[in-house]
Amino acid sequence: MGDGLSKTKNRILKMLVDHQNEYLSGQKICDCLGCSRTAVWKHIKDLQKEGFKIDSVQKKGYRMTAPSHHLSEANILSSLKTKKLGHNLKFHETLPSTQKEAHHLAEDGAADGTLVVADEQSTGRGRLGREWHSPMGTGIWMSLIIRPDIALHQTPQLTLLTSVAVVKAIHDITGVECGIKWPNDILYNGKKIVGILTELQAEASHVKAIIIGIGMNVNADAADFPDELKKRAASIKSLTGREHDRPAIIQAILKHFELLYNTYLEEGFEIIKLLWESYALSLGKEIYARTVKGDTIKGLAKGIDDEGVLLLETRDGTVHHIYSADIEI
Ligand code: BTN
CATH class of the missing domain: 1.10.10.10 (Winged helix-like DNA-binding domain superfamily/Winged helix DNA-binding domain)
Known part of the structure; x- marks a missing residue:
């Protein structure tokens, strides 16, 4: 390769x-x-x-x-529109998990912008250790390694930046306008189309690498989803009734990510925050946040702060800072 x-x-x-x-x-x-x-x-x-x-x-x-919508190293690389991201591409027909592979590569010093893509994952994983269904030939299963010079507490900002890049890419290539459920689930009509998993390799307060995993349901038929997912997840094909060009979507994600990422590195989070808010589905609404500790907080989603943390106001006027939770709208 x-x-x-x-x-x-x-x-x-x-x-x-x-x-x-x-x-x-x-x-x-x-x-x-x-x-x-x-x-x-x-x-x-x-x-x-x-x-x-x-x-x-x-x-x-x-x-x-x-044009071939088939996923291969050649058709991802052939029309890449980025200066750096994705040029060091590690393509595999099948992998246990691109995220796991990217972690190994990052530990071994893989360059900033390295991308791992697989046509199938046998043990794809999602947030909070959940399984991520990743069948052969139907989706985008990829993990991007970046090495920004930022402080640990700023890393949630990159999660939000990724979701903006993905929403823009889906719109460019398929015409579908998705929304974002904090922090980074991409939904259409309440069904999840994309999940994003951001993980860190860090030392003390210094970020060594960020691994951004993106799982997108593109060309699966509605009937192909396991029963437990049918109510909660959908593919882009199931929304539009036609197949979509996966290499073109990957190229568009990388293009938008690189543009936003350069803006972020030069000008900070302000513009990304505004863009994220423009796609957010939960702001200004009553939502439930189930935290990792198992508590459920009901409140008004007021917005996100300058670090990407969700601000949830409960009835008594307390504003809770939510760092990680499952949100129900
Ligand atoms: C979520 O739980 O919503 C996040 C899902 C992230 C899935 C992607 S698919 C590519 C990468 N490899 C994995 O094993 N997980 C991420």
């Missing part, structure tokens, strides 16, 4: 995508990329095996006939 050979393959793919429905001669591809015709032919065969629809016609060359 990520070696010289697959870089050439990704560049061939990019040329074909950029000239979709046009023939590109083998010679032209060789001249542009400085490789042999046999190498081009081999890479095209690999791409066809990966599910790309590429015509090959003697004397004309190669032509991509339809």
Whole structure:
């Protein structure tokens, strides 16, 4: 993965995508990329095996006939719109958990912006140690490693930043307008489409790495969800009635994340906070917060503070600072 050979393959793919429905001669591809015709032919065969629809016609060359929504290293990398995020990509057909893998990689010094993606997770996990259903070929299961120079208490801000990037990406690629339930569940009509798990590697007060896990239900059919999830979760396909391009959604998440993240690093949390509030579903409403200790607090969701902590006002006027809880709207 990520070696010289697959870089050439990704560049061939990019040329074909950029000239979709046009023939590109083998010679032209060789001249542009400085490789042999046999190498081009081999890479095209690999791409066809990966599910790309590429015509090959003697004397004309190669032509991509339809975009592939299939997830592979090549089609994630081929149209990445970021400067840094995702370029160090670790793609796996299957993994126990991208989050677990990203933790190992981060411990071993993986670069800022490293992305782990799998087409299936056998033991995907969610917040509070819950299981995360991650079947093959239907969703986006990915974990991003970032190494910002921020204090520990600021890390919840990045959770909120991630949810804004994801909502924007879903809208760009699928047209669906989701909302955010604090801190970072992404919902449509009360059903969860995306879950985000932010975890830390830290030393004393210093952040070494933040691992942001994103699980998105994209192309699963409603009937594919286990019974216990049917009421609470949905896929984007079940909302729109059509399949969506997972590589394009990943590229859009990374693009929005990078833009917001650079703004955050340069200007602070203020703009991200405003954007997050514009998508928030619970603000100004009576909600229940079930804390990790097991208490349930009912109150008015007043807003979030400058660190991303939820402010919940109970009847007696006390404002509770909620750092971690399950929210019911
Ligand atoms: C939640 O509980 O809402 C968070 C779910 C996070 C799931 C994602 S899928 C990719 C990454 N790998 C995991 O095992 N979990 C996260």
